[in-house]
Amino acid sequence: MKTETLQVKGMSCGHCVSSVESAVKEAGGAAKVDLSAGKVTVEFDEAKLSLQSIKEAIEEQGYDVV
Numbered sequence: 302m303k304t305e306t307l308q309v310k311g312m313s314c315g316h317c318v319s320s321v322e323s324a325v326k327e328a329g330g331a332a333k334v335d336l337s338a339g340k341v342t343v344e345f346d347e348a349k350l351s352l353q354s355i356k357e358a359i360e361e362q363g364y365d366v367v
Contacts, residue, residue: 304343309334310365320362330340338341 312321318334321341325332328344343355356366 302344303347303352304342304344305355306309306340307356307359308367309339309341309359310367312339312364315340317364319337321359324358325355330355339367 303319309321312318312334313336315336317338321334322332325341325343329350330343330347332344333342334340335342339340341359343352345352359366
């Protein structure tokens with residue numbers, strides 16, 4: 302399993318946290334959101350899922366991965 306931390310802009314509430322966590326889970330990974338820091342730590346299996354796919358899943362929810 303690989304762990305990466307992403308800077309994500311546009312998150313402001315509990316609903317945002319749920320949206321991001323759900324999007325990463327549906328893509329096949331796991332996420333822990335630090336709302337106050339604007340960071341998302343993702344854990345995923347590189348053999349099954351790419352970091353780019355996770356970024357796209359988060360961006361599809363309306364957030365910017367920087």
